[in-house]
Amino acid sequence: MNGPEIHVAFAPELDLFVPQGRRGRTTEVGTDGVSTLGHVVESLGVPLTEVGALLVDGRRVPVSHVPAAGESVAVRPVARPQQVPGAPLRFLLDVHLGTLARRLRLLGVDTAYESTDIGDPALAARSAAERRVMLSRDRGLLRRRELWAGAFVYSTKPEEQLRDVLDRFAPRLLPWTRCTACNGLLREAAKEEVADQLEGGTQRTYDVFAQCRDCGRAYWRGAHHEQLDAIVQEALSLRGGQAG
Template structure:
């Protein structure tokens, strides 16, 4: 037997209840036993259960802190703990959203949160862009979160955009700056005089509103229009979520 060989066996795994939704139904309990091939790292064991390491805050092996690259002994007890909230990601410049989260991207932009998105990006492109620009990749694709080249990522919980937005705000508690970003392209908005944009507006809009902003990137013009009440609802709900993390 070579010095580095380990005897196959089993591990006793204690997944935190906050992570149960990621596990197969057979493992959704406080304690479960999984087969171990003798060579797999803790990180491999965790991901084989369907839990991306982006969702793991800490690992404990027989009660002691452990790292994903560690290899356990047969029969060891592994505790999988979730990421602490709010989560800080040093060096992050903003978010990058998977193709299925377009509505979430627009809502983040309404709140002034840097949220890059396009609906034709392939998985490999998303991983490369996230790493190159130090963006946190938001997705509901667990396979995407398990890619080795991923810089930082998070699994977005919820089927409804309201729930998805609440989850991202609760997890990261980003600074809110409503109505400062273009919902179409994510560019920054700058105030613009009404007479400078008058030719781009319908007569009713020119008569009804006096304050306007223009996107520095795409040139789109914004004003507090008919969607104001709906946007205010999103903003107030967002402030309430973030306030819980930063009382």
């Protein structure tokens, strides 16, 4: 783009995506008089999934706005908590976010996860077909127009990833109700129903079990329960201690 110039300033929250030389200041960007403002913003490195309000000379405009010479553009981050209209809040995570997927499921959040790399087109198509918010650190994937909705996962640490997703979307939490392996719903189960999955020590020690309605996996409060419960309690504390 080397036509009429506009002036673009990004909010500090978007610095991760902005080239070093454009951070913290207004920069001049050439336009072609045809491309939308959304296209211009993405060409500067910022996925539209991370963009909230677009202000042109102080007035809010849609991403379809075609900028004119001399306009001043302020790019704001997504407001939190983010509203995703038109569908129950559900997520889809790519192959790199397995731990985050298991933790969201632990909290009872409907979370689909691809354990193999099925490719960006297939992920985007599933997001659209199932109306799931795509969570990823792949900026190229988040730029695909087929996505139902998407969000960049800012941290590489699972505990920080979880806090960020909970803060951004404020999903309903129903801990201990989903299978962390397949996302199916759990039901109470008698010991006899899951006996074939239990070792001798577990059979003697535990009496309360749950089982996944979909894959049949058995659950009980075993050696790792305290660690998992700490994750649950921290998540609930972010919601004022309330589930649901």
